[in-house]
Amino acid sequence: MPRSRFSGSLSTPKVEVMIDTGNPFLNLTVDGFLKIGTVAAARAVAEDAYDVLRKGNISRHKFEHSLKKMCKEGAYWGTVAGVYVGLEYGSERIRGTRDWKNAMIGGAMTGALVSAASNNNRDKIVIDAITGGAVATAAEFLNYLV
Incomplete structure (x- = not known):
């Protein structure tokens, strides 16, 4: 049974996180999900932060809405990226060429x-x-x- 590992490194300006599930297909899919999902969530936070700064106030309702939006966007775009990376890798394996x-x-x-x-x-x-x-x-x- 494969072991799951989590490893990461932080060096400016690049953050690299890799999860090893023991399966290259799953590794690439999870990696794509995490990277693009994080970018989408950060974009949602930046957009809402700009809105708060522009309007000058924040309420508990707006904060909860922002948090839900961040999670929804991250999950959606992370899933799309995971599907894409998995399908591209599958195509590579089936075709035998990169x-x-x-x-x-x-x-x-x-x-x-x-x-x-x-x-x-x-x-x-x-x-x-x-x-x-x-x-x-x-x-x-x-x-x-x-």
Whole structure:
């Protein structure tokens, strides 16, 4: 039975956290969930902090709303990222090669899955699959440039 480990390191300006479940697919999926979920939660906090500073007051209700929004955004975008990373890794394993096509496949499948879970419009699902594939492919190409 695989052991679960938690390890992390903190060095400026990069924070790296890795959870070892003993399975590369699960490792990448959880890592994607944690990283993007944290970014989404931080964005929600920053947006609400700006709103509080602009209006000059905060209430218990606004604070609770902000906390719920932070958790909801983090969970949603973390899940989307986890699905994408898992599908990209699965594509890599099935195809036996590591290239930009895996990002395109993973992005398209993630876009279609997220869209299908939220609506039943077939045209919207296809458009979201195309968008997901295009965004993932563009991000992969940008990684090659940097």
